Amino acid sequence: MTKSFKIELPKVPGNLQSGDFQDIYQEDEYYLSNCIISNAEVENVEIDKAVLSTVLFKNTTLINSRFEKVDMVDIIFENCDLSNACFREGIIHRVTFKNCKLMGVDFSLATLANVTFENCMANFTNFVEARLKQVFFNQTALQSSNYYNCEFKKIKLDNCELNKADFYQTSLKGIDISTCTYEVLNVTPESLDGCVVSADQAIGFSKLLGLQVKE
Template identity: 35%
Template sequence: MDHPKITEEYLEPASFFDIFNEEDFFLSNKKLEGEFVEKQIIRHPIIEQTIFEHVTFSECDFDKIELTDVIFKGCNLSNCFLTEASLYRVEFQNCKMIGVNLDKSYFNNVVFKNCMLDLSNINEANLKETSFESTSMKDMSFNENKLKQIFFDDCDLNKMTILNTKLKGIDFSSCRFETIDIEEFGIKGLKVNSEQATFFAKYFLEIKVSY
């Protein structure tokens, strides 16, 4: 997996509102820290080689946002609309993203690490070389997605909904859930641990397991 190509010492301190200085809503080679961005609506903003650190986006709508070589550290993007986003070499580290909407987006070399994605939406998306690491994904909607080289490590998947999505080759064994809404055809080729296998046996086959 490729990481964002950023040389931090060459980044210029900036404000998110500098994006309005460009007619095409463009930010590049910037570092933004400790900023509060509220109720902004921008269609197709383009951000490249930029680090966001402890930035809060509140009730923002960035439809068709395009991110290339971008890192978010300790940011809050909860309830933001990022529909039809294009993410290339993007990392979210220790970010709060509850209820974020990433429907119909394209992911290529994207990392979510120690994030909160509870109640979020990633539907009808195309995900390639994307990893979810130590991330909470409770009550998340993850439907009708195309997946290629997707990794889950130590994630909370409780009450997650995964419909019309093939999970062949994916490994859930290090993750946890009490219940999950999933289709039988979707779990073919999915790697699970013994506890998860017992859950699916009960869920699909109504098998009673004795111990």
């Protein structure tokens, strides 16, 4: 839950049975549901239009794998490494990433709703032209992440590292970044309109707006 809106958490029951990631390979489709995947090591797979429903991934590696146009609902990733994974054009709903390594993950053109990133390492993530609604980034490293031409609605960033994040062509209206840290932020004055910042951040942005701050 955030201060301004509620996140619908994944509906993942506590009595799921253990499963095997290889179960995703069905005869005519890629489908995985109602199971726990633990300590699995999956690398360099390419699975288009997979459907993942009600799955808990724990201590699992899915690096360098492509899941384009994936449909994910009610999923928890806990202590997982998804570095350089691709979820391009995916539908990602009620999903939690907790204590995960998400370096370089591609969420471009994806739709994310009711998604939580908690204590994740997500530098160099790509959200280009993605749609994010009710998404909470909490204590997450997002350095050099790219949000070019994104659609934001009910987004919260709490104590995140945003150095060199790119928000060009994306409106930050109503978004509070006052608790976030950065040295450089790639943003235009138009994108900043209505953004909530701290007093120190406001001084830094004043230069972008062409203002001279008198000490």
